[in-house]
Structure formats: C-alpha cells, structure tokens
Amino acid sequence: MLEKIPKGGVCAEVGILKGDYSRYILDIVKPQKLHLIDIDSKSIKIARKRFEDEIEQNLVEVHREDSSTFLSTVPDATFDWIYIDGDHSYEGVKRDLEAAHSKIKPDGLISLNDYIFFGSSDLTKYGIIEATNEFCIEYDYELVHFALHGRMYNDVTIRRIKKG
Ligand SMILES: C[S@@+](CC[C@H](N)C(=O)[O-])C[C@H]1O[C@@H](n2cnc3c(N)ncnc32)[C@H](O)[C@@H]1O
Numbered sequence: 162m163l164e165k166i167p168k169g170g171v172c173a174e175v176g177i178l179k180g181d182y183s184r185y186i187l188d189i190v191k192p193q194k195l196h197l198i199d200i201d202s203k204s205i206k207i208a209r210k211r212f213e214d215e216i217e218q219n220l221v222e223v224h225r226e227d228s229s230t231f232l233s234t235v236p237d238a239t240f241d242w243i244y245i246d247g248d249h250s251y252e253g254v255k256r257d258l259e260a261a262h263s264k265i266k267p268d269g270l271i272s273l274n275d276y277i278f279f280g281s282s283d284l285t286k287y288g289i290i291e292a293t294n295e296f297c298i299e300y301d302y303e304l305v306h307f308a309l310h311g312r313m314y315n316d317v318t319i320r321r322i323k324k325g
Contacts, residue, residue: 162272162306162308162316162318163185163186163189163190164189165306165318166189166190166242166270166272166318167190167241167242167270168190168191168192169191169192169193170190170192170193170240170241170242171192171193171194171196171239171240171241172186172190172192172194172195172196172240172241172242172243172244173195173196173197173198173232173240173242173243173244174186174195174196174197174198174243174244174246175198175228175232175243175244175245175246175247175257176198176199176228176245176246176247176248176274177197177198177199177204177205177207177208177223178199178204178207179204179207179211180197180204180207180208180211180212182244182246182274183195183197183208183211183212183221184211186244187212187215187220187221190242192220192241192242193220194219194220194221194222195215195220195221195222196221196222196224196231197212197221197222197223197224198223198224198226198228198231198232198247199223199224199225199228199247200225200226200227200228200247201225202225205223205225208221208223209223228245228247228248228256228257228260229253229256229257229259229260232257232260232261232264233260235264236264237263237264238263238264238265238266238267238269239264239265239266240261240264240265240266240269241265241266241269241270242265242269242270242271242272243261243264243265243269243270243271243272244271244272244273244274245257245258245261245271245272245273245274246273246274246275249275249285249287249288249289250288251288251291251292252288252292253288254273254288254289254292254293255288255292255295255296258271258273258292258293258296259296262296262300267321268320268321269320270305270318270319270320271302271318271319271320272306272316272317272318272319273289273293273316273317273318273319274289274314274316275287275289275314275315276289276290276293276307276315276316276317277289277290277313277314277315278290280314281312281313282312293317293319296319297319300321301321301322302319302320302321302322303319303320303321303322304317304318304319305318305319305320306318
C-alpha cells in the first residue's frame, strides 16, 4: 500500500511503537516531513533514538501526545497523508478520524491499520471497521486502497469523494 501513497508529502503516523512502520514510510513514501505521534514515553524514546539523524535533518518530528489532541492543534489542510495505527477502539479511531478530517488537504489520504473486526492473535475486538465505515458515510469518503494482510490485519486508505 505504501507504494501507492504519493511521495514527497507532509505525513503523519499515529502510533509509533518501535518505529518499524515509520522506517518503511521514510524509505518508501519519502515524505518531505513525517510527524510521529505516540502517547507512550517508551515509544517516544525509541523514536528519538532511532530517527536521530532524520530529526536532525528536520525530516522527522516526534510528538508525545494523545493523537487526536495533537491533530487538533495543527493548521487545517496540513497533511497529504495520515496513517492511523494508535488507539484501536471504536471511540479512539472515531476521535482520530474526526480530528484528521480537517487536517488533511482536500485531496489528502487517510490510511488505517487493522481494518479487522476481531484480532486472531490477541483475541481482542477492534473498532476500526465500524468507525471507518461510519466516518465514510457521514463525511463522504470512499475506500481507495484495501491492502491484504496474511492474517487479515488489513490496511485501508480512504479519501474525500470528489464532487461533480
Ligand atoms: C499498534 S502500535 C503502532 C505500531 C506501528 N504503527 C507499527 O506498525 O510499527 C500502537 C501504538 O499507538 C500508541 N497509542 C495508543 N493510543 C494512543 C493515543 N490515544 N494517542 C497516541 N498514541 C497512541 C501506543 O502507545 C502504541 O505505541
């Protein structure tokens, strides 16, 4: 899916963990700027170390904050692409999507990891499907990518439906 994301944009990843996916984003999407957001100080510490050079080059910024709170503080239409992989509950994803809505450019993209109803590894209910589907209907978004994962921990990408 990352191959399909336009290169050179202003991007954000919600949920860093150890920075593994952040590394793929840097290598494949080649953003002009990547904002990494996590609420957990361990992930922030890992990211600051792992992306030391990129932070120095002003390519990466690391933010320790609740993701929807962080997104609400940036100017509207800032991002070309936001990748959401933070709080996987229905309420958490809904908050992130609603915060992301005005922060992406009109032709911007939002991707979500774990578009799955129930996790077979952690036996946990995920809220991504319901939150994403409801958001698409309410805010007029359409599905543009569906990236299949071996155990169905799929990624999806959505964008605003173009009018006319
Ligand atoms: C599944 S992991 C991210 C994995 C990472 N994107 C990857 O693929 O390598 C989820 C991360 O989201 C963070 N997180 C959970 N709730 C959050 C919130 N409300 N705001 C910001 N980060 C959050 C967790 O601390 C955790 O590091």
